[in-house]
Amino acid sequence: GTGAGSSPAADGKAAPRRGGQFRALFTGGGEQETIDPHAEALAIDMARTKALFDRLVDLDAGMAPVPRLAQKWEANADATLWRFTLREALFHDGKKLTPEDVLFSFGRILDPKATNHFAQSLLSVIDLKKSRGVGKNTVEVALKRPSAELPALLGTLGTAIVSARYSDPAKPVGTGAFRLKSFQAGRSFVAERFDDHWDGGAYVDELRILSADADARGNALRGGEAEYGYEMTPTFARTAAADKSVRIVAAKGSTAHAIVMKCDQEPFDNPDVTLAFKLLADREKLVEVVLAGQGVVGNDMFGKGYQYYPEDIPQRKRDVAEARSLLRKAGVLNKTLSIYTSSVATGFVEAATLFAEQAADAGLRIKVTTGSSETYFKDQLTKGVMGSHRSGAMTIPTYLNDRLLTKSAFNASGWRRKDFDAAFAKAQSTTDEGERTRLYGDLQRTVHDEGGLLMWGHPDWLNAVSSRVRGVEEAPPNTLDSARFDKVWLV
Amino acid sequence: MRGYALQRLALGAVQLALLTVLVFLLTSLLPGDAADVRNNEDATPEQVAALREQLRLDRPALERFTDWAQGVLTGDLGTSLVSGGPVLDILAESAGITLVLAAVTLVVVVPLAVLLGIVSGLREGGRLDRSVTSVTLALNAVPDFVLALLLVAGLSLQLGWLPATWVGVGAADLLGQPALLVLPVGVVAARMICLLSRQVRAGMVTVLKAEYVTQARRLGVPRRTLLLRHVLPNAAVPGIQELARVGDNLVGGVLIVEAVFAIPGVATALVRAVEARDVPTVQGLALVVAAAALLFSLAADLVCHRLVPRTEVLR
Amino acid sequence: MTSKTPSQTPLVTVRGLTARAGDTMLLDAVGFDLYEGRVTALVGPSGSGKTTAALALLGECGAGVRLSGRVEAGSVRVVDGDGITKEAAGGLRGRLVAYMPQHPGSALNPARRTGAVLAELARLHHPADPARALAAEALRAAQLPAGRDTERRFPHQFSGGQRQRVALAQTLVCRPRVLVLDEPSTGLDTVTRMRLAGELAALARTGLAILLLSHDHDLVRALADHVVVLRHGRVTAQGAPADALPARRRVTAVRHTPTAPDGRPPVLDVQDLSAHLHSRGRGPVLHGVGLQLPAGACVGVAGLSGSGKTTLARCVAGLHERHVGQVLLDGTPLPVLRRRSPEQKRRVQYVWQEVRSSFDERRPVAEQVARTAVRLRGLDAGEARREALDLLGRLGLDAGTVERRPGGLSGGELQRAALARAVLAAPDVLVCDEITTALDTGATAAVLAELARLRDQHGTALLWVSHDLELLAAVAHHIVVIDGGHVVETGTPEQILDAPRATLTRQLVRAMDLGTALTATDLATAPSVSGA
Amino acid sequence: MKRVNLPAAPVGVALLALPLGVALLGPWFAGPARPGVFAPYAGSGGPHLLGTDGLGRDVLDLLLHGGRSALGMALGAVAVAYLVGGAVGLLAASARRRWADELLIRPLDVLLPLPTLLVISVVAVGWRGSPVAIALAVAAVNVPPVARLVRAAALDAASGPVTEALRVQGESRSRIQLDHVARSVLSPVAADIGTRITLAVFLVGSANFLGLGLDPTAPDWAVSISRSREALLLQPWAVLAPAAMLVMFTVGLNLLADSLLARTRRTQEAVR
Ligand SMILES: Nc1ncnc2c1ncn2[C@@H]1O[C@H](COP(=O)(O)OP(=O)(O)OP(=O)(O)O)[C@@H](O)[C@H]1O
Ligand SMILES: Nc1ncnc2c1ncn2[C@@H]1O[C@H](COP(=O)(O)OP(=O)(O)OP(=O)(O)O)[C@@H](O)[C@H]1O
């Protein structure tokens, strides 16, 4: 059955069993794939990193930090110095985890010569020179400026802890639950269970992480050629409902789909216009059609269900009349606007087309322009006044930092406000959690009211498993339990 | 004939050289470069620029091309802009699988097509001919992608008789699991058999009416000898020429099959490299595919010339 | 010839053979017998049913043709009242009756080497004998040199006359009891024809029954014991050649002599012309040929088959581009055809040896012929057509015939149409390449008359390529003999015919009259393959 | 020579007529086929004769809209290929000088081994979703073979005695080219054109199927097949209906081409 997931109740009765081979399928990246944990970029890379390495901290389903290699952590009053207590863990080469390994990992991530370490900008707050190991199991991390978000930052992309003896990416030395047997970019990855894992180790003997397109993932699962498929389509979910051999494990509303309006350009420099557009969207319809009903409607803010999300802001509803009057006031009723999209992500073109139809109800003409998918994320910043936008799962502060600050590299909605930047900096350095939550909430409210994000929906995150598989948790991508294979077993 | 073959080979070398220039120009027409494509939305412009420098894409196009060309002359196909490894590795991996697929397909296609063509050509207008012709005609009209979809849905997913994909399969596993080959080869072969057998049939029909066949029959040459020695060599010529022509279609059909069955072959690698703007890989793959096509058509021409020496191979 | 009496029962009996195609009767109750050791000839004008009758012996007929009557070969009943019998297919073809078709060029498989096919046929019909020896014997009998060089060649590597003989060798190697030869002498020079005739006579002496289909009455006279004359599908006469065939008439024609007094420069002057087949002088065909053609005169070109006559003609017509040396028209060099001015094109016209392929099969013949007058003489379409029809009529082709497409005309008719196409240009030089090979005497006379008229009206000079020395002697004022691309002798017809100097000329002349030549022995030298 | 003949030509015309008619006239009879109007993947029957697709569009409407691009691009591509390749081939064959011929045909020879796949993927990646670009790419890969075919046929005709005779008669080059050579070229071209259109339809279809062609919401038969392939068991009509259109088109085309060819062959034989 669909959606039911593998809640502990469903398969909790049977005790986990050891043994077997587990084949997991992901969208491949060809030669682009890597097992350098700090250069990871694709979901398939992250799944492999997760198998071979651990982080100090990881994120739970609500994007809140949970301890991994770091047992606990504490900050000084102004959040400029953090102390992480390490747990006893063994690397694959049999050596113990030490503070030096952690500092080495940070140093590797922040190596200015490495162009593809994406955590570099996030972790640039760390002052490596002043950070040091204390004793056998404590690391003191000094920051260049206050940040209350350090633990969450350490749970993001490209932050795995490697051994200080790690030099050749082809010979990974990690603490993960699996040990590498072979890897070929774009083709195959084979790892075996690491019996001395600190968390008790995995159940399956061998893990294979393979690349396959969406179609092939579905066919292979149904044909019994794989046990796990990551990121399945809604159509597959519908087909799977009738098929006893596969089961969908869905995390409700995990990522985000949006149409962005560039607030620094005509006519969206007028907040009335952006508001009118937000009022025009028929979100239920968009979710029903574009996401095939497998998702929840959005409220023009990122991070529904995550830590710091302001649940109290009422859901925006469609109001064509109000939108029309706003548009008339702004004088953009009979303009033709173009929306720049591409098929880089499923649903982009569909959502753009459908929204264009909906906007037509208010007498707006929107032209959909489809661009090159490979360079879309670069082109979208410069082309068109509107665009398609999606976001994977990340913490709300990360989202704000990466997408909505003046300095953000990928500020898709052209949202650049000095006061917003300042308020964000203040929230980030606020150590009191309640206060911080309030401050983030205010920032989100501003975006909701005036920003250029028409975040209409949050698709469910659909993974599929063969009916032989147990122990797969519902989890948004980029969280600890997503694509995590040390807790799965086969019956 | 040897002189002709050498001349063609020399011409082929020139063609390939020009082709690489063309491929380079084509790929440089594409929007963005490998640095743009390799970075996702989280990369800063500085990172992209740094990557571009690291990949040495900031040099002028001419310099990049001559560098690459010099490498090729010394047997070095260059390094992939994406993996950083030698293009040769990518090529060896993907070409192995495609080669197996293509070879098996040919082994299936050629005898079957020739047989069908002969049988229906011999009975032109008869019931057998009409049924064979109708079937090949209809099958020929089903697009590869539709055929592949239907076969997978029916034989693999519904009935579970055959594997639906090649997920996780390497070239070495193929020999152990011939079942893997059935559907992909079936899809590629179906249309080739149709095209070829129709050509062979047409050749048979024409040759059977030729004066020299009539004369051989008048001189009492028995049916079997007539067919094998007098008719077939002449009748095979259009078929072989068609085979040379479908070589390219073969690669096209293979792409569909590779996509549907998740086969990591040359076609997939090529499309992926284009998408990633991995120019050295695109050029290396295009070079090899084109060279294979050239050799294939040269071989076909030589065989035709051997069968019927009068065939005008050169102008 | 020696008139043997039918000593034994006939090997092949044909009685009441009738062939119908729809309502038309192609053959009407034809009957004749073939005996061992005897040559029977089937003669008659073109289209009289010779080929149809011969094919019936093999149990074969064209599409849409129905046979009836009685044909028995050996003990096999080939045709009966209901048409072709079932037995006809087995044992008969090749072993009992072997047939050499009328157009042997297309009867050779382009993909097979000569020797391989011969050996295959030999093994097939005579498994006990050594195949190679049989093949060599057949080649020799067909006037081709036996040996690796010939056996390894593909058909396209022979000249037209040689291909004809390869086809003959294939027929002979089967060693049948009945040999059916359909026009074996077309396109052969007198020497080769003579040698072939000798060989056939020898074969008949070994006990073969031969059915000879030919319009070459000289050959028939020389070989046949019995002649059957067909006309419109009916046997109109039979008997010994002397009785059945019309009396031999000498060719009468006006000799084309120069219209201008001697000393005037010739209208066409070929100087030191060498031609080759491939680029950079490879495959030489002609070597330093020179000849002069005064206005109103006719120069005949003779020589063995494959000696380069057509190549010479094509050089003059500007069609053969690979040559060195000069062709002068009134003292000015003639370029190759594509660089000739319309006036130059008009002044030099050419008639093809293989006429059928020079016509567009999709358009009516009359229309194609008339275009010459439109393009080269500037007449309007109606006038050109009238003139063309007039001319064609004088050549014996009525309007109904020439309104058909080329496919609907017989070889002889097309040959005349091709001549008309060239004559309409009123040229100063007309190059004729074997333009009478498919014509009977009446048609030949019409052609000669028309050419005489052309000379009188326009002073046209002729360059006439032919194997028929008698005809050449009648028309030409000068004859050039070519051997292997060299001019070996030139002179007036009298000099050539009465006092030939070159060996080749002597042979050609002596072979003219088959009757006497066959008894002479000094001509039976070994055959050779030239060219290719 | 008696032969029981399947009425291939009428059957071919009938099969061809439906997809062509749909392609030409379909859009005038169809609803707008906008996304989101109906429920996705509704089964056939009820208000939707053929059900709906994944975006909630009526499959019948899609079908009526989808022929224009599916067939138009292919037919346009073949037309362009023949215009360009045919012209080059005729010119090359009629070139007075060998080097002119070489100059025209050799560059195309260079293009000949260029993998079709590469051209299509480059064009598709570079000019995503543009029907004209895709049609031009398909045309481009077809130009060299067409040029060679036409040149070979024209050379055959241009070097024969018929042409020589026409030249001796003083016919102009253009008349020889147009009247004689071009007409002799027609029959191999007719034989080729059926196969070439089929291949072009498939090539365009493959590109669209692989996502290298039109954008994924375009109402195109191949795009529809690709979009709905996952739902083959859920809503088979969304895949089978457009597939049937393509199959009918190619079967009809081939039947028609075959019977026309057979007819010309028969008349030619009769003429001979
Ligand atoms: N298949 C056929 N259908 C109808 N008429 C035919 C067919 N074959 C031959 N004819 C006609 O039958 C007649 C006899 O033809 P045949 O070939 O036997 O003549 P021939 O005496 O051999 O002539 P030639 O000397 O030109 O070779 C001709 O008028 C010819 O047009
Ligand atoms: N296309 C060709 N390929 C090979 N050899 C050729 C070709 N054309 C002509 N030849 C050779 O050139 C020589 C001269 O040929 P040409 O046609 O001029 O002879 P001809 O004297 O007219 O013979 P015929 O009396 O048989 O017409 C022949 O030996 C022939 O074998």
Ligand SMILES: [Mg+2]
């Ligand atoms: Mg005849």
Ligand SMILES: [Mg+2]
């Ligand atoms: Mg000649």
